[in-house]
Amino acid sequence: MTGQAWRVAYLETEPYPEYAYTLYGLIRGLQALGWLDKTKEPGFLPGVSDSSGLWEWLASPDPGPYLQFLPDAHYSLSDGPEPFAELVRRLQAGEFDLLLVMGTVAGQRAAQADHAVPTLVFASSDALAAGIVRSVDDSGVDHVWAHLDPDRWRRQLQVFHDLARFERLGLIYEGTARGQIYAGISDVMAVARERGFDVVSIHVDEPASSPESDPAAYERYYAEMQEAAGYLAQEVDAVYLTQGKWELAQLPDLLAPFHASGIPVFSQTGSDEVRFGALVSLAREGFDGIGLFGAQTVAHVLNGASPRTLPQVYYDIPKLAVNLEVARRTGFKLPFPMLLIADEIYTTVARFDPEEGM
């Protein structure tokens, strides 16, 4: 490979903000380590879920001489089965030196596919539970590596329980194995047993495609979500808002029954959901940390290290976000020490403005 740029490909489960954020963090990390030109700023809008814009920037000749991002090397499982098959064929043909993967399903597919190109999986809800890697210390496959943050949902839920001391916790998630992994159900149940609270679950099937390609599926999805929220608002004293395919703009309406019933909603995903109506979130602070960690892993791999031998665990710095307006509506008293260390304090519940975006 001497004298030639390393060729990188990209695969994601679907367009999703966290994937775009993670890729952006990775670019920043690679810039910090000198693998990409530090003087160039990738154009990136917060809240954007589409990573293809970032890929276009990477595929331009500017980012630097060491890495090559071909314009046609950006793949998404949401585009159907054929593009993934094409990616596997190209991997087998040796067209790429590294595969970056975002998301649990994409991670499962890429890890199980028949190729030997180093594959680094990011933004997976639980790569261990999903079977992408075998253990915390060993991925089990020489060319596979996945970022792990063990027990993060458990820790998050413990903090929420410390705060609200709820006795009946409500959840809405897809009742499939994948849905359970995304929602961190095994961790939720473990904390419920440990802390002695009940879990009330409602299963709602998630749409398979994007809102633009299948608006009817989303209409059904939101209706079922509304119904589930209305039911839980009568049954529980707190809600754990796990990862879902709703658009942020829909969140204020989806959470309205909880606000009306004085039920605190804790977001699993992060501060964007707090901005749109959840009470508190305690999620990763940003993507610089995981970006730098990922960039170091990329550097090790491109320098010849086996992905299997590299450390996979990286704990994110938690970012605490609270919404005062939601606290007022629900009558929840946020303690001063929590406000003191809160990274973000929202004083209103945001509404999506089609003119200005989010």
Add this chain to the structure above:
Amino acid sequence: MASRRMTVALLLSCTTLIAVVLGFTGVIHIQSFQKNQTAAIMASQAVASRESVDQIEYALHYGKELTRFYGITGLLQRAAQTAHVEEVRLVLADGSYVANQWGDLAGALPAAIARETSFSGNPVGHAFHRDQDHYWLFVPIRDRSGAWVGSLALLSPRAAVDGLTLSYRRELFHSLLLLALAATVGLSLVVLWLVRRRRSQGDLTTRFVHAAIVTLGVTQILFGVQNYLLFREAYLSMARQGATIAAEAIGQSVEGVVARGVPYSSLYQLDEYLARMTESLPALGRIQVISADGVALADTDPGAGESPAGDDAEWSHLRPLRADSTGQPAHLAVILSRSYQQGQLREIILDSLTVLVTGLVFLVEMIFLLRLLLHGGIGAAVMEGAPSDREGLIIRPLAFFVFSAMTFSSTFVPVAAQGFAPVGWLSKGGVGAAAVSIEMLLSAVFSLIAGKLTAEHGGRRVFFMGAATMAAGAVLSGLAKSSLLFLLGRAVTGASVGLLMISLQAIATARRPGEDAGSSGLVALTAGDGAGLVCGVVVGALLADRIGFAGVFFATLAPLFLAVLLAAISRGQIGGGRAPAPDSPVASIPLIRFLTHPQVLRVFLLVVMPTASALMFLDYFFPVFAQGMGLSTAAVGRWFLVQGLCQVYLGPVLTGLLERRFRPRGSLLLAGLLMVAALVGFGMGGSLIAAYGAVLLLSSADSFGATAASQYFRQLGPVLEYGLDQAEGWYRNVRKIGSMIGPVLFSSLSILGSAGVGVIGVALLTALLLFAVVSRQRRGDAPVAD
């Protein structure tokens, strides 16, 4: 000529002694102030760094690890903005540090600092350490379960922190010089006046001593008053500085939240947050956040009524707070604690009084020594005009120095022992008890050995052996880094006590050819013993708070050296030293019959051992309890002083009074009942006041009870038959065995709390009642009268 030389020497010596006592007082006060000042600055820094620690702890609750904490430098940089702080390090519980505010950092704290600043099982809010260049403040970082996982270490240059007390130190030094000068001039004038009116040298010397004591008392009182006024201002100024730093840190925190849109009306649990600050900084009595219309939005002491802040600006610090999102402004009121300030000043007064009493005792002893030295050498021993007995013998200053050295560490041995890690089956409390018990045990064993040694080699040689052993024990105790080594140090010290006590007795009772046996040597020994006890415990306790326990163990070498020097240059005085033949007739009954005689057994088992065990409340239980209640070693030392004063002054008075009303048996029972009252009273009360009461009662009871018990024992038939000297040796050792058992009892029963002490009191009562019943005089069983 000799008279003039004597006068000049006495004058010079007395003024030097006065200067020494004043200097000691000054050093004590300035060091107390410096220590409190430093503690207050460290507490202020702990308050100011609280926000960073909270952030780190929250991240740990979420699952981050200190060893892989991305973004830690930002949090450390925030803490580094604290006043006087030069560097901030993140230190793990094992003492290694991993980062500072500039980035990653590899290294480890010296083991001694790491041990000293461990928060394992220690709930305190912060700790600090001083090295050659820096003050290290450690604020503990705890995980979700409350376990200590590391610390934030804030390094401040010593010059910056110590410099804050410089002006007060200078002022104190100037006052000290002026008073010493005034005392010298005053004393010189008095001496001149006395010389002109003198009748005899003896008369002059006695008056001179009185004049020196009065001068010392007056100057010490004046110096105490001056210190009080100086430090009143200094402590207030220091508290105001602390309040300013705390108010700024709290104000910034509150404004930081308010600035992000939180109205003051939505600040819940702010009271608890502020209360944590007052806990860290005891100089702060109350903190309030008050709205523009005077309503307290948060208050650490809502029951105290309206804030006095507006009435007394000297005692409060007000800081305006920005308006919130609703346009409502507020202000922060930090009110200084008057009771805390009064407590600090009370300490100054008590320290002054303690040093005054100790200084007077010290002065008297030094004048006695001076008289010996100036009157034709120590060997002459008897000074012109003094009673021609052995009162002036060298045994008195010798005993003074030895007992000073022996009691230097009395106030804190169990506390120091508990500072080491538990070992084997010994718990932390068990190590404390073992340290006292092993000392008592070895003291008893070596008393027996010393008896044989003095008979063979003479008291002087055994004295030097004892001094060398004590020096070894002190060095071992001072250097000890583990429980085992410390216990070894105390065992060696115990052995030295046995050797020194017996050798001093041998020296005191040794008769030179042609001399009659008399009690004056023992009287001088007792006087030196009492004075040494008073000075030793007080000086040792005062020093312990300032130079640490290890420093005091090493300081023991100073009076010990003086004792050895004195013994070395007074060869003629104590050169014989070989134990004289006992006065009592040769034993007419064998040892086993003596020890198993019912009269002896019941005294040993029902009186001597139980009371000696109970008295360990003073030596073992009280220092540990008092420290647990937050008392300084100096404050504990004051109660040991009370004990010493009772022994020296109250004992003879009470003994005289009671002898006229009771026989020894009655007196010893009365003393025992007072001890029972002390222990049961504490067992029921369990408070510091109850402990003070118990110390007073026990000290008073022991002051005459020990003599009464000894007198009763000496009258017993089997004692006279076995031989008084040998019997008394056994008596002393049984008492020591009781003293050895005492700490074990107090330590074992500590699981019951203060009630455990009450249980010991009830056990003592049972023993005494049993003794009262079985020792009733029956026909044919009367004790042998003198």
